[in-house]
Amino acid sequence: MNLDLAIWALAALSTLAIFSILYRENPVYRLFEHIFIGLATGYGISILWTQVLLPNWWTPMAGDGKWPWIFALVVGLMFYTIYTPRYAWMSRLLMATLMGMSAGIFFQGFARLYIPQLAASFLPLVQPEPPYVLFRNLVIVVTIVTVMTYFFFSFEHRSKVVRGSASLGRWLLMIAFGAIFGSTVMARMALLTYRIWYLLQGRPEIGT
Amino acid sequence: MSDAITERPEVTAQRRQSRIIYAILAGLMAIFLLFELKLPFLVGPQARGLYEAVEKVPAQKPILLVLNWAPGTYGENYPQTEALIQHFFLARKPFAIFGIDPVGPSLGQEIAARQAERLGRTYGVDWVNIGYRPLQLPMILGMTRDLPGTLKRDAQGTELATLPLMRGVHSARDLGMIIDVTPSATLDIWIQYFHGAVGTPVGYAPTAVMAPEAYPYLQSKQIVGMLAGIKGAAEYAALLQQRPDASLAWKYPPMRAMNAVSIAHVLIVVLIVLGNYQYFTRHRRREEQA
Numbered sequence: 001m002n003l004d005l006a007i008w009a010l011a012a013l014s015t016l017a018i019f020s021i022l023y024r025e026n027p028v029y030r031l032f033e034h035i036f037i038g039l040a041t042g043y044g045i046s047i048l049w050t051q052v053l054l055p056n057w058w059t060p061m062a063g064d065g066k067w068p069w070i071f072a073l074v075v076g077l078m079f080y081t082i083y084t085p086r087y088a089w090m091s092r093l094l095m096a097t098l099m100g101m102s103a104g105i106f107f108q109g110f111a112r113l114y115i116p117q118l119a120a121s122f123l124p125l126v127q128p129e130p131p132y133v134l135f136r137n138l139v140i141v142v143t144i145v146t147v148m149t150y151f152f153f154s155f156e157h158r159s160k161v162v163r164g165s166a167s168l169g170r171w172l173l174m175i176a177f178g179a180i181f182g183s184t185v186m187a188r189m190a191l192l193t194y195r196i197w198y199l200l201q202g203r204p205e206i207g208t
Numbered sequence: 209m210s211d212a213i214t215e216r217p218e219v220t221a222q223r224r225q226s227r228i229i230y231a232i233l234a235g236l237m238a239i240f241l242l243f244e245l246k247l248p249f250l251v252g253p254q255a256r257g258l259y260e261a262v263e264k265v266p267a268q269k270p271i272l273l274v275l276n277w278a279p280g281t282y283g284e285n286y287p288q289t290e291a292l293i294q295h296f297f298l299a300r301k302p303f304a305i306f307g308i309d310p311v312g313p314s315l316g317q318e319i320a321a322r323q324a325e326r327l328g329r330t331y332g333v334d335w336v337n338i339g340y341r342p343l344q345l346p347m348i349l350g351m352t353r354d355l356p357g358t359l360k361r362d363a364q365g366t367e368l369a370t371l372p373l374m375r376g377v378h379s380a381r382d383l384g385m386i387i388d389v390t391p392s393a394t395l396d397i398w399i400q401y402f403h404g405a406v407g408t409p410v411g412y413a414p415t416a417v418m419a420p421e422a423y424p425y426l427q428s429k430q431i432v433g434m435l436a437g438i439k440g441a442a443e444y445a446a447l448l449q450q451r452p453d454a455s456l457a458w459k460y461p462p463m464r465a466m467n468a469v470s471i472a473h474v475l476i477v478v479l480i481v482l483g484n485y486q487y488f489t490r491h492r493r494r495e496e497q498a
Contacts, residue, residue, distance in 0.1 A: 022226075022227070023227065040278075109401060113396055116428045116429075186416040187284060187415045192234075192237065192283070193469055194283025196238055197241050200238060
């Protein structure tokens with residue numbers, strides 16, 4: 001039997017077993033679900049060893065004589081002291097170091113991520129731009145202002161202007177959520193399309 | 209002995225309706241996948257932006273193709289990756305595959321090796337596969353300053369510095385672009401530590417679920433373009449077909465897949481209208497009976 005065909009047949013069987021949940025809950029679906037989780041975990045561990053730990057830690061330490069790499073193992077094992085109250089301070093020491101380092105790095109990254117977006121939201125509304133650009137800018141500015149009004153909880157929304165702005169902001173949020181949900185539907189349909197393609201074609205080379 | 213729970217008749221009817229809908233959906237998709245039935249199609253500015261940005265990358269600066277996807281999102285990220293890799297090979301843009309997901313680089317290796325063989329491109333010169341590294345911020349920061357020193361070897365264990373493609377690459381400044389193909393929220397990393405720090409252009413190819421979150425980055429020009437799910441892959445394929453040197457071969461043709469997805473959307477819209485009609489007519493009938 002051709003190996004490619006055997007692989008295709010096994011994958012097709014797995015797909016149909018997982019899709020069987022659409023008919024009703026059944027033991028075949030449960031079996032293949034557990035196989036999938038086991039395979040994914042096993043594959044992840046295997047890749048972690050062969051592509052990360054073996055070339056970057058074990059080979060330099062055991063093969064190239066760079067013995068200080070043993071301290072990486074000691075430091076790594078210190079995380080597990082969290083399970084013994086007497087030595088748990090060791091794990092807290094590591095966590096505090098990691099949290100401090102991450103906070104510092106993220107603070108720098110935060111500015112790089114959001115300051116350009118803040119700057120980009122200051123858009124011209126009366127410049128000599130084409131009308132469609134001005135309209136687009138107006139939509140962006142109105143959306144920012146009204147949505148921010150909606151999320152302003154420091155005082156009660158009594159004024160008609162504030163209430164109206166917050167209400168418009170809520171409507172605009174709903175439109176955005178609708179667009180996001182539409183994208184989610186597209187993503188799910190795309191995944192289903194591929195599995196149907198796989199079942200129908202069995203991995204051929206076809207030009208568009 | 210039977211401990212089966214007896215369903216209410218309306219639940220059984222709903223379950224039956226769901227099964228009929230699933231069957232119609234699968235049948236329609238199969239028809240549109242088997243036969244090339246073309247639906248109206250437009251290329252958006254996001255895909256065009258990414259395509260044009262890739263075209264502008266200098267030939268001596270490799271592109272870092274970050275593949276952070278696994279078989280769970282094969283239907284979207286595979287055609288995106290296949291479209292991008294074919295573009296790199298056709299336009300003679302050297303690239304390096306890299307991933308912070310264990311499976312992504314292996315899947316990219318399969319596509320790149322197949323396309324390289326077909327188009328006569330050489331490993332080490334036109335492309336390399338650096339492989340998987342776990343996501344650690346010190347590693348990301350190290351990549352921006354000393355890329356070959358931080359990543360050291362490719363997926364086969366060869367020293368990166370010895371590969372012709374990587375000879376001119378010392379830091380993130382020497383990369384022509386970074387393109388993140390992903391179903392996860394990894395875009396921020398490349399914007400914060402590559403685009404924000406050293407100005408490396410960033411492209412994005414997410415699943416459709418992730419795409420709406422990236423539009424602010426497009427507007428602020430923090431990313432040069434985006435392929436939103438299968439639609440983005442189909443748009444990119446349409447742009448590739450317009451090339452005079454277009455020699456394309458797809459394992460999973462994105463335009464045909466997009467047609468199947470479009471017809472599924474039409475079906476969903478029709479079902480929403482029918483469902484609402486049924487709901488309101490039932491509601492009115494109950495009111496009349498009351």
